[in-house]
Amino acid sequence: MAARCTDLPLLPGYSFDPKIGRKKFNKENVFDYIGPGNRALIEKVTPNLFGPLGDRYPSLYPRGEVPEIPAWIAYDKQILRFDAFFRETLQEFRGGHYLIRKVRIYFFLEDGTVQVAEPKTDNSGILQGTVISRQRIRLPAPMDANFYDITDFNVGREVEFYGRVFKIVDCDKFTRVFLNRVGISVPDPIPMPDDPYMKMRSKEGEASLPKKPNRKVDKLGQFLANDQKVLRFYGYWDDQETQFGYFHNLEIHFYLADDTIEIKELPDSAGSHTGFMFLSREKLPKVSHGLPAPGAQDTSILLNVLGEKASEMRYLNDALNCGKEDVAYYMDNDLTIGGVINVYGRKVVLTDCDEYTKQYYMAKYGVNDFTPPEKPEDRDAATEDMLSKKRELPPWNGYGTYEDSAQNCISLEPKGPKRDFTKFLKLDRIGMDSHILRFAARMISKIPENCTRKFIINYYLNDDTLSVFEIAERNSGFATNQFLGRGPVMLPGQAIFVSDPPKNYTAQHMYIGATLLINSFKFVLVDADEYALRYMEINSNEFPKSDINIVMDKVRQALKPIYKDFVAENLPVETPVITYEKLRDKICKILGKDFTEHEMVTISRAFSANCFKPRYSREDIRAITLTELKRQLWDDIERVTEYFKARDPCRTGILPRKECYTLLRACRLPLDKVLIERILDEMKKDENCNIYYNDLLDFLNREKCGMIDVIPINIKNELWFDSERVPRAGSLIDWCAFNKFLDLEKTFQEGIGPIEHH
Template sequence: MNLRCPDLPFLPGWSFNPNIGRTRFNVDRKFDFIGAPKDGNRALIEKVKPNMFGPLTDRYPSIYARGEVLDIPPWLVFDKQVLRFDAFFKETLQEVRGSPYQIRKVIIYFYLEDGTIQVCEPKVENSGVFQGCFLSRQRIRFPAPMDENFYDIIDLNIGKEVEFYGRCFKIIDCDKFTRTFLNRCGICVPDPITLPTDPYLDLRQKEREAIMSKKPKRSKDTRGQFLEYDKKVLRFFGYWDDQETEYGYLHKLEIHYFLSDDTIEIKETVPENSGRDSGFMFLKREKLPKTYKSLPGPGDTAPHTLLNVLGAGVHGGRYILDPLDRDLKQQYYKENDLAISSIINCYGRKIVLTDWDPFTRSYYSLKYGLDHLPPGEMPRDKSEQVKTTGVRERQLPPWNGFGSFEDSAQNCITVEPKAPVRDFKKFLKYDRIGLDSHVLRFSAKLLSKIPDNCRRKFIISYFLSDDTIGVYEVCDGGRTNFFSRAPIVIPGQPIFTSNPPLKYTPQHMFVGATIVINSYVFVLTDADDYCLRYMEINSQEYPKANLKLIMDKVRDKLRPFYKDFVAEMMPNESSVLSYEVLRNKLCAVMGEDFTEHEMITISRAFSADCTKVRFDRERIRAITLTELKRFLWDDLERLREYFLARDPERKGKLSRQECYTVLRACRLPLDKSHVEKILDVIKKDENCLYDYEDILKFMNRKVCPMADTVPINLKYNFWWASEREPEAGRLIDWCAFNKYLDLEHTFKEMPSHEETLDTLKKIEENEAKLKQNNKGEHNHAGPVETSQVLAK
């Protein structure tokens, strides 16, 4: 639209042609150059032309006074700083009856770095209009006749109305950063303005309420329930007792409740060889109604009710749904209706819930607090009832003592000779697994009237896999088989009987025990380290190796005279006692109720023996450098590269397995046991990560040179079995033994030895006085007074 003189009417023929008097019709330049070539690079600046009312002065930034503008460019000072204003504008709606306009919310962004403005409209679902970027980022001019200048920071504030390309926006609010920035610039920011009501939205809300009141929501969104409880199923165990009807039986059922959609399926558990089909589905997965009168007819379970149907075809016909939805809603079983001992109605069949699985128990415990419900009882199944009247167990003929009892019993059961059945599960459990042999070995001696037999040495091995015992004699040439491996019957049992004889079990085997094998009496004198360690690990099965039971028994015996025991056994110079000293004292105190194996268990638990290191770090390093020198190995740089390749983060730490892999990959002329010994002496942190820089220094001859060593058999000397460990228990830590007894509190409660003697003397004097007073007469007061003195 051309500019016109405001004094003349805007009519055809009354406007001025702006081209009158012009001689140049070229396009005006929008930009100009600032800065001379001698000052440096020239830059572009936007020109501001004077209008018909006179020239306009340049707009200075509103943040600073004239002449005080900073030399730093604004794109650097105000980088990523944007002012945000909330605004709205009214849009006329001529085609909507009852709503002359609608309110549309927008956000105005003012970029401080270049003074550009962007207008965006937040997207609202189902708004009916295109929303998003309302006005792209650009510098916006004032409306005519001030269109030579642009909007600046002082033109945007709460309560102001701005016009962008003919559309008027009302600013009602701003964010916290904008308010703080304008306040610091000296611009007062008013309080936020309330957004006016939108008559179009009010109209739509009224229409929606009217529609919802007539047509209620028929479907329910269950996607949230599905996502939360998918693959989570509650499992109950129950039954349906149908034994009263003809040919009926007790149905054992599994009830599955799916939390994702509140459906139930019931599966019948059919026992093996019952004559019925297995895997029978009692009820397919569906929602189970609570009330049942009869089978539903066609259309009874439809989600909608049809009032009128017009037309024969589905696609061409028309139908009307019930707008009021007056149909009665069916109630279905939910999770809160299921619990132990509750009864559910499955289409006329009463199903009783008796138990649930651990997941269901934890679910109801967390949600409903039901964690103390005991399982219900199952009724008696008449079909499985067996009459036991007059039925006797099979009586085998008496065993004659020849062969084994199992072999003789097997021949009596079947006509065809068969081998006795072996306990295969026990064999798999206690068979040899790596270094764990499951064989208990004891050293024994023979009790005999012949002195030469008493000097013979034997080894008795008990095999846990089949409860057999093998006896071997140790001689100069090695060992010989004294008794073949076989189960040993405990002597003294009747032979001619039908009951199986009792045999030696692992609990009969302990140090100090006496066993009789084929009329030979053996005394177990010692056990190997594996046997002692195995029995201590499985102390719940072996009471002779259970330290708690042993110490409880010792504690009860020592409680009356614990003070004298400590005074007698307290070591003078150190806190260490020998095995023999403590053993002799405990045997005198405990009596026959104390075995050698129990004493060995105590000595191993409170052992004061220490292991002497055979190869220390310096000796292992000297041996390693000698071996590397012998084989002319000197490739530390490549070894360092391999370590760095394994450590991309350059932490300087690697695991033991990674260090072992690198050392073996570099083909060091060292044995595997030698490499393991090196890693045993390398520095490591609290997370068991090894410092590979220490390994490089360990193998570097230039760092702390060492003299060559005499070559030794490294494969044998570095083998773990070559270093004999000291026999545990020869020295006993008295402090640890006394602390475990925990009887120090009895010092104050227990009288001393002198006080006990004084009490006994008073009792004797009291009894003498009573005898003199009574002069031989029978008097009942004496025992009473004596008991009173004892009580004191």
């Protein structure tokens, strides 16, 4: 930029270019040598008298030898927020002399700037938003040489910005904590004063003000109260008596926001009549006299116009509406089930309505009868039924799959078969949930070698397909490979070359003890993995053999006549448990073939008495934790306690597990993630699995019940969730729980007599 003298005019010839005569135009280097052969990046900043390097801040020097972090980095995005108000004088308002305007004062710690903003409120009548943009503000005279700082803001103080005084009444939680930490005491919040202007605008104040007569009908209140509220009716218009007429199925919409009606025609199933707009949205008159004349529906009537020039023209409005014709329109109380409405000469009969409309009429008018009337016979219904009848395909010829052959018969252009995409999205793999049921199976054959072969049968729920994989034993003569590729498997005993699609194996055919015939090979399912059993128990409505209530009801009906003898024969003597094999043999003798192995597995899983003792107890985990904290020289339990109490302002002593994990990670505990998860597993929890964090703080505090240091272990391997194999449930059954669920003892006490307890 050319420099010039301010005393000279800004004219050509009076300004001078400083680049004239200059020969070197290069930029300054950003690299410099700070020692022999040491080249480092430097930063040109304001000289720091306290720094060891003057105005150069090389990145080569370690922490502690460079200047302190500047404020715009240390306090980046840290803002103090204060709630305040100021009074604005009202000059032309009766009943109030001032207006209370609530604002928020933001103090940016990074550069000491201040911003004042007023939150926007609906129907306030004033322009709201940013009152003072972000800037540094000077103190009022005679201290205007200085700027506002953090010490000038506090609850109860008044600050003056450009002649306007703001009263601070409150601050947010971050501001209160920050000021307390820097040594500034923050008083309690001050109540906001009442606003006389808003009182006058309230209903009590408006009742005292005289109102001018308003002849205009205000529809805004009805619109705000009933916006997006629609009554839906179903009806018909029988036009079969006219030439080329047909039966119209209609859907009537009544909009409560403005009392308008819209009628749509529903398309039929055959597609012969597509749906179209029968009546556009409008107010429907009860009696129609043809098209109204121009100006007949105007809201106001102009009586006369005086004057010749547009600037001097005067007009008179008819306030009494003498020439206006009253037209009766259909309202919500005119629409009833079985009623008839006149749609410009067409009689539309209402036959039904949706659930929301029924609730509306029951609440407003007390109508409880919504019985639909009988519809007249549709002459085109027989034709439509013939058109919609299922197409009969020719028998399958055996080439390709049935789906491919059927698709080629439907259309001339070959297309691939369509799959159930909705079922695929619902039952496809989602994270660890594979939706695959895996069963262990053995082959039933006349060849002895085949009877010893082991197979894994996978059932895919998303498309009802099967795959078989063989697991060969060593030196058996068979290979471990895929026995059958994934695909649907037909049920045995069906005719193959027919028109109807074949029935395949479904998920209900898969259970322990079931026999499957796959490509002339007979398999029996002998076991299932944990995921399959758990999935079938969760979805017991689809798998009745995994429903403990159905299974026990079957056992209950069979044991009613012999319950006393059954208890006497199988009652344990030493321990209140019974083995799986013993209970299975007894129930199978009573129920016979009606009782499957899968139902017995369901009973054993429901009343399992297996005990599992983890490798590391709570005391062992605490000893490992305290040892790790001691090795890492960590001793900051007070800060952790402060963070946990800050996240629980109501002092309930309970926090969710996820939040406890986040706080421990945020406090930078030198513990592995696996160890933190194991610590949270050992904590005390409520019925909603929330953690009592006081127990967690005592767990991490070595001063409470100190423990002896232990030898460090490989935490990732030793505490991994799959490192301790939980024994499979079902080998032992709780006899007491089994009999309590049967609940047959009360029946015998009432009908037969008391039972002798052994």
